[in-house]
Amino acid sequence: MNDPRVKMAMLGSADEIEAEFYEAMRHGDLDRMMAVWSEDEDIACVHPGGPRVVGTVAVRAAFEAVFVNGPVHVEIAHVHRMDLAHCAIHHVTEKVQAMTEQGLKTAYVMVTNVYVRSAQGWRMVTHHASSGMAQDLPDITEPRTTLH
Amino acid sequence: MNDPRVKMAMLGSADEIEAEFYEAMRHGDLDRMMAVWSEDEDIACVHPGGPRVVGTVAVRAAFEAVFVNGPVHVEIAHVHRMDLAHCAIHHVTEKVQAMTEQGLKTAYVMVTNVYVRSAQGWRMVTHHASSGMAQDLPDITEPRTTLH
Helix, strand or coil, X not given: CXXXXXXXXXXXXXXXXXXXXXXXXXXXXXXXHHHHECCCCCCEEECCCXXXXXXXXXXXXXXXHHHCCCCCEEEEEEEEEEECCCEEEEEEEEEEEEEECCEEEEEEEEEEEEEEEECCEEEEEEEEECXXXXXXXXXXXXXXXXXX | CCCHHHHHHHCCCHHHHHHHHHHHXXXXXXXXXXXXXXXXXXXXXXXXXXXXXXXXXXXXXXXXXXXXXXXXXXXXXXXXXXXCCCEEEEEEEEEEEXXXXXXXXXXXXXXXXXXXXXXXXXXXXXXXXCCCECCCCCXXXXXXXXXX
């Protein structure tokens, strides 16, 4: 929390807060992670295949459990943003890599991150990650088939 | 769209728009469904295990594909709300039932619904549904274990 990069990011845009979220993941840094989140008791987080975790104490505990295994090798494969005046909804496809008994495995995870602008700047209020897929599915922006 | 219940709901709260979303699902009514959504081109929808679908044309096509199989037997098992002045984030656990070759199956689906208040009233901008689980996992609001 004394890291000047963190303080700078904390005054920044939703994009900068999101960048800070993924930096915290890559460093397995719990304090840096929690600085990204709003202190609102209604924040909520869903890790892939897991239950919903609500509130700052439970969200912190959930990330602590993730970081027990060390840093997370995650990057943004692509993101679709809906940036509004008071909230920002970022639809992120994460590329996550992990070493397994079968070698290095890659998964693509569909994520919705929501940020809200507060007096303290933008903060994360929701992180919802679905289970990973082996392939990076591109977003569908028009129908693939026409039925009539 | 000529149904007076729809028009009333359209002027209502995020909760009323959400109720209308699930009514549209239960009726397999595409026009009623799309009246719930914002007309913003950045709306996005993820059905369980599917790709991300972005924009009104693609979202409509995605629900049309769902409704080809008829109405969806879905109800809200529980919901955690974060209602703000300009946006509302609803963390819904859906109970979905479907008849299969193995008989009636029930799945619990973790969903994030986001609504934004516009000049026309509250509208849905995001529906992100993870893959279903056989059990209804309760939300975790405090850590189950303390590590230190």
